[in-house]
Amino acid sequence: MFISFEGIEGAGKSTQIKRLATYLESFGYEVLVTFEPGATHFGASLRKVLLDTDTQLTDPVAETCLFIADRLEHISQVIKPALDRGAIVLTDRFLDSTIAYQCGGRQLSEASLQPLFDLILISPDLTILLDTDPNEGLRRAKARAALDRFEQENFSFHERVRSTFIDIADRSQDRVHVLSVDGLSIDEVFESVKIVVDEKINRR
Numbered sequence: 001m002f003i004s005f006e007g008i009e010g011a012g013k014s015t016q017i018k019r020l021a022t023y024l025e026s027f028g029y030e031v032l033v034t035f036e037p038g039a040t041h042f043g044a045s046l047r048k049v050l051l052d053t054d055t056q057l058t059d060p061v062a063e064t065c066l067f068i069a070d071r072l073e074h075i076s077q078v079i080k081p082a083l084d085r086g087a088i089v090l091t092d093r094f095l096d097s098t099i100a101y102q103c104g105g106r107q108l109s110e111a112s113l114q115p116l117f118d119l120i121l122i123s124p125d126l127t128i129l130l131d132t133d134p135n136e137g138l139r140r141a142k143a144r145a146a147l148d149r150f151e152q153e154n155f156s157f158h159e160r161v162r163s164t165f166i167d168i169a170d171r172s173q174d175r176v177h178v179l180s181v182d183g184l185s186i187d188e189v190f191e192s193v194k195i196v197v198d199e200k201i202n203r204r
């Protein structure tokens, strides 16, 4: 079982993933928690350059290629081996982030990037989209640490990212489950996460 968590910065993905991992492990499942970009040694270098505010990139397709390269190594070194041995894999971001940030945020056409997306041969069984208002998400991201290259983008960039995630959810309703997190506590969000994941596991 392969589950991705998606959403703009500050939506609380990593907190929910940690809680879900502990919950699933309590039933005896092997759980692998991972993330993009940067989960492999190779990817860590890409993450550094992608998030560094000093990085000068003029062609957003180049940026997209780095995220795809990170993902290909992530799949072959981390995700695929874990799925093959029967683990449940929880990832903080996957391909939907590239569609939301590079097609939505950077305004690249999805059709032009489709050949790159076709290189990604696995898809999550379930995606949980934690939806939050960008004002809220960015406020939380700012409180956490210095802003990275994406967090520094203007507000309309983040609004486009958010609405692209919602578009993806609308056209992939079998896979993507949207949870609105604004005004909810971590516990309340986790109750909903549990319901969605339990149902998916029980259906298998």
Ligand code: TYD
Residues within 6 Å of the ligand: 008, 009, 010, 036, 037, 051, 067, 092, 093, 094, 095, 097, 098, 099, 101, 102, 141, 150, 151
């Ligand atoms: P992440 O470490 O998940 O940031 P955060 O914890 O703040 O949510 O991701 C780093 C940034 O990379 C994030 O701003 C989203 C961006 N990103 C893309 O633009 N495209 C992608 O394909 C991925 C995976 C991430």
